[in-house]
Amino acid sequence: MTGATQDNLEDTVWMEHEAFIDRIPRWVAMTFLFVAVVAIWDLVTRLGWVSAIILPTPAETFFDLIFVGSNLMSGGYMLTALWTTTLTVFYGFLIAVAIGFSLGVLVGETKFGERAVMPYLVAIDTMPKVAFAPLFIAWLGFDIASKVALAAFIATFPIVVATAAGLYAATENERMLFKSIGASRMQTLVQLKLPTGLPYIFTGLKIAAVGVMAGAITGEFLGGGKGFGALIRQSASQLDTPRVFALILYLSLLGLALYFTVVWAQRRFVFWNKSDGPGGKA
Amino acid sequence: MAESRTASTESATQDAWPIYEIKRLSKTYARHNVTALSGVELTINKGEFVSVIGSSGCGKSTLLKIMAGLLPPTTGRVTLEGQPVTGPSTHIGMMFQQATLLPWKTTIENVVLPIAIREGRSAAKAAHSRGMALLELVGLGEFAEAYPGELSGGMAQRASICRMLVSDPSMLLLDEPFSALDELTRDFMNMELQRICAERQATTFLVTHSLDEAVILSDRILVMKSRPGRIVEDVRIDLPRPRTLEMVNTPYFGEIISHIRGLLGKEAHE
Ligand SMILES: Nc1ncnc2c1ncn2[C@@H]1O[C@H](COP(=O)(O)OP(=O)(O)O)[C@@H](O)[C@H]1O
Ligand SMILES: [Mg+2]
Numbered sequence: 429m430t431g432a433t434q435d436n437l438e439d440t441v442w443m444e445h446e447a448f449i450d451r452i453p454r455w456v457a458m459t460f461l462f463v464a465v466v467a468i469w470d471l472v473t474r475l476g477w478v479s480a481i482i483l484p485t486p487a488e489t490f491f492d493l494i495f496v497g498s499n500l501m502s503g504g505y506m507l508t509a510l511w512t513t514t515l516t517v518f519y520g521f522l523i524a525v526a527i528g529f530s531l532g533v534l535v536g537e538t539k540f541g542e543r544a545v546m547p548y549l550v551a552i553d554t555m556p557k558v559a560f561a562p563l564f565i566a567w568l569g570f571d572i573a574s575k576v577a578l579a580a581f582i583a584t585f586p587i588v589v590a591t592a593a594g595l596y597a598a599t600e601n602e603r604m605l606f607k608s609i610g611a612s613r614m615q616t617l618v619q620l621k622l623p624t625g626l627p628y629i630f631t632g633l634k635i636a637a638v639g640v641m642a643g644a645i646t647g648e649f650l651g652g653g654k655g656f657g658a659l660i661r662q663s664a665s666q667l668d669t670p671r672v673f674a675l676i677l678y679l680s681l682l683g684l685a686l687y688f689t690v691v692w693a694q695r696r697f698v699f700w701n702k703s704d705g706p707g708g709k710a
Numbered sequence: 711m712a713e714s715r716t717a718s719t720e721s722a723t724q725d726a727w728p729i730y731e732i733k734r735l736s737k738t739y740a741r742h743n744v745t746a747l748s749g750v751e752l753t754i755n756k757g758e759f760v761s762v763i764g765s766s767g768c769g770k771s772t773l774l775k776i777m778a779g780l781l782p783p784t785t786g787r788v789t790l791e792g793q794p795v796t797g798p799s800t801h802i803g804m805m806f807q808q809a810t811l812l813p814w815k816t817t818i819e820n821v822v823l824p825i826a827i828r829e830g831r832s833a834a835k836a837a838h839s840r841g842m843a844l845l846e847l848v849g850l851g852e853f854a855e856a857y858p859g860e861l862s863g864g865m866a867q868r869a870s871i872c873r874m875l876v877s878d879p880s881m882l883l884l885d886e887p888f889s890a891l892d893e894l895t896r897d898f899m900n901m902e903l904q905r906i907c908a909e910r911q912a913t914t915f916l917v918t919h920s921l922d923e924a925v926i927l928s929d930r931i932l933v934m935k936s937r938p939g940r941i942v943e944d945v946r947i948d949l950p951r952p953r954t955l956e957m958v959n960t961p962y963f964g965e966i967i968s969h970i971r972g973l974l975g976k977e978a979h980e
Contacts, residue, residue, distance in 0.1 A: 601810045607780050608804045609824040609877075610797075619827070623814050700813040700859060 484670035492674035500678065506659065513655040514682060516572055516644040520579025521686065524636055528584040529629075532591020536625075537617060546592070553585045558646050565651045575647030575655065582643035583636035590632020594625020627701045630694040637690050641683040656682075726755035729881060729913050730777065735786030736938075737772055746772040748938035750786070754915060759907060761916045761924040762932045762941075763970065769939025770917040771885055777915065778802055778883050790881065800828065803879030805887040809866035811858035811873075818854040821845060821872045828877070837876060844872035848902060864895040871906070882907070882914045889919065896920075897955055900927060904953060925966050926953050933973045943973055 449457070466486050472478055473485040480488075499506040531549065534541035561578050568574035598621050606616045648657025656679050663671040735750040746769040754760050762770050775781040776788060779797045788795045790802075811820045819826075819834075821841040826834035845851050848868040858866055867888060874882065887903075888896040900923055907914050918924050924931050931945040947966060949957055957963055 599808070599810070601806045601808045602812075604775075604780060604806065605804070605810050606827070608778055608798050608802070609827050610800070611827045615827055620812070623812070700857060 481667050481669060484673060488670040489673045492670040493677060496671070496674045496678060506656075506675075509654055509656045509659050510678065510682070512572065512653070513644055513648065513657065513679070516575045516579060516647070516655060517640055517682065517686060519572075519576045520583060520640045520644055521637065523576065523580035524583035524587055524640060525633070527580070528587025528632070528636065529591055531584070531588045532629075532632075533595065533617075535588060536592035536595030537621070542592075549585065549588055553589075557582045557585075557643075561647060561650045564647070570652050572653065572655075574651050575644050575653065575657075578647040579640045579643030583640040586635035586639060587629070587632045590628045590630075590635070591625065594628030594632075595621045596625075597621075597628060598624040626698045627694075630690065630698060633690045633694075634687060637686045638683065641679075641686065645679070726757055728753045729756045729791055730754040730915075731787075731789045732777070733787045735773075735776065735788065736784050737769070737776060737781070738784045745938040747776075747783075748940055750939075750941055752932070752941065754913060757911050757913055758929050759914045759916070759927055760930045760932065761918055761928040762934055763918060763921065763924050763974070764934030764939075765936060765974070766919065768934045768936035770934060772939065773934075774883050774885050774915065774917050778804055800877055801879055802881045802883055803874035803877065805867075805870055805874050805882070805884045807886045807890055809858070809863070809870040811861075811866055811869055813858050816855050816857055817850065817861065817869050818842065818845065820858065820869060821876055823873060824877045841872060841876055844875055845869070847906075848872060864891055864899065867891060867899060868902070871902070875906070875910075880912060882912050884914065884916045886917055886919065888923075896923070901955070903927065908952065921967055921970055922958060925949075925963060925970075926955065926957065931970065933970055935974075945970060945973075 469483075470486050473480065473483055484492075496506055500510060531541075531545070535546045535549070536542070558578075560581060561574075564574040564577045564581070568577055595617075602620055602624070603616070606620050611619070644655070645657040645660075647653075648655040649661050652658055656675065660672055660675045660679070663669075663675060730753065732750055732752040735747060735752075736745070737747040738745045750773065762773065764770055772781065776783050777790075777795065779795045779799060779802075790799060811817070812823070815823070818838060818841050821844060822834040822837045825837040842851065842854060845854050848871060850865060850868055850872070853861060853865065853869075858869070861869065867890075870887075884903075888899045891899060903914075904927055906912070914927075916924070916927065925947055926949075928947050931947060932941045933943045933945060934940065935942050945966065949960075949962065
């Protein structure tokens with residue numbers, strides 16, 4: 429109601445400006461970075477700035493990738509080694525989940541666990557766990573068992589901590605609600621605290637998935653055996669750096685597979701929680 | 711379970727019998743040695759709507775939790791329908807400031823949660839139709855299969871009303887149930903609450919820090935003061951029922967408000 433309207437003025441058009449990096453598709457950005465890194469890598473090796481023993485050329489690495497890949501495809505000795513490491517990682521992860529989850533529930537749900545068990549777990553967790561590898565080898569021998577033990581040992585702690593934290597995550601109101609409708613302790617645990625804690629638990633599982641790989645390979649470095657870690661060490665001692673690079677790349681596929689299995693499970697089971705942690709949106 | 715022996719809705723104070731009796735109640739929290747309540751005497755009659763008002767920290771929630779059997783009193787006696795309160799009871803329905811719906815359950819599953827906990831899954835399944843009827847009653851029928859993440863604050867709180875009512879409690883204990891909602895939604899919810907309480911002839915105990923809300927809804931308002939938490943006055947509200955939001959503009963309403971403000975003194979914070 430201001431009397432004279434000014435319809436003869438032009439409407440304002442205000443386009444929101446989108447940053448350049450937001451406008452290019454993700455795969456283009458990733459490809460660009462990849463090409464740039466390989467180009468620099470190639471340049472550095474071509475100009476002889478770094479010795480070929482330390483850093484092989486991209487081409488050498490690529491041919492070794494093909495070689496190792498064809499060996500894996502044709503079911504050669506490398507596939508056997510990869511399978512051994514896969515089993516180690518798989519068993520290690522299973523054991524870590526079982527023990528980590530149980531200890532986590534003990535710590536998160538009982539006063540005894542919180543008061544008496546947790547301080548010891550924290551103390552052990554601060555130790556460099558790889559230092560236990562010789563012990564595991566002495567106890568369990570040079571077979572897969574000692575590697576499984578080390579892998580599980582490293583991966584257990586993040587699961588314990590995450591599970592315990594998850595069990596604390598239910599709010600005071602939610603606990604009161606369950607109390608007021610007469611829920612037993614078990615019902616409160618299973619139907620309130622565990623589901624509430626699932627996002628935390630999955631975060632722990634992701635950390636454990638990374639740790640279990642590190643544990644398995646460290647075990648194979650230190651304890652020999654027939655796994656992929658032994659192959660890597662062998663090639664490294666022969667100064668066959670391109671082969672080492674190729675082996676590491678294939679090994680990382682195993683780690684990625686485990687990691688994204690966990691991410692997939694999280695999406696499937698924690699469907700109500702949209703924000704998944706780092707790596708969840710890859 | 712709500713036995714409707716008498717059909718007296720207009721005046722709950724005549725021929726009504728005490729449903730809650732609280733005598734010489736005090737509560738001291740072991741932690742920090744806080745005396746949250748001291749010398750509380752309170753009788754609530756069948757069908758009454760009683761509100762408690764007082765500054766935050768004066769012990770309102772503590773009183774409500776003790777009445778609900780969620781917290782043991784330090785001294786004193788609390789009886790519900792003649793029985794000492796020793797733990798949660800199926801006769802009591804509760805609501806909190808947050809809706810606290812479980813995000814991994816659908817709205818209808820949340821509504822029948824008390825049945826699922828007390829009587830198991832199959833009983834909860836069987837109670838779905840009852841839950842649906844309650845959801846229809848508060849206008850959430852089409853959201854029965856939605857997850858709480860899709861509900862607005864007001865809708866979530868309406869769903870939690872249904873959850874409270876699903877086991878047909880005769881006593882409702884509400885701890886600032888609508889204080890997290892915006893004012894318009896809150897007015898609407900208060901009218902819904904009045905309608906539901908009248909329909910079921912439920913007895914209601916409401917903790918609030920909104921004076922208007924307390925006066926519009928209540929038969930009695932208990933004014934509490936803190937340190938130690940105690941009831942300083944029991945104010946009777948003689949407005950006709952059903953109450954409407956327009957009553958806020960009557961002189962009587964204004965008198966009561968200023969009377970209670972005076973009682974709360976410096977502790978009031980509206
Ligand atoms: N679990 C508890 N432990 C120790 N002190 C508490 C606890 N709960 C409440 N209190 C104290 O008791 C007093 C009353 O609290 P509460 O009943 O929550 O007040 P209100 O609901 O009126 O805001 C406050 O001083 C509060 O700090
Ligand atoms: Mg409170």
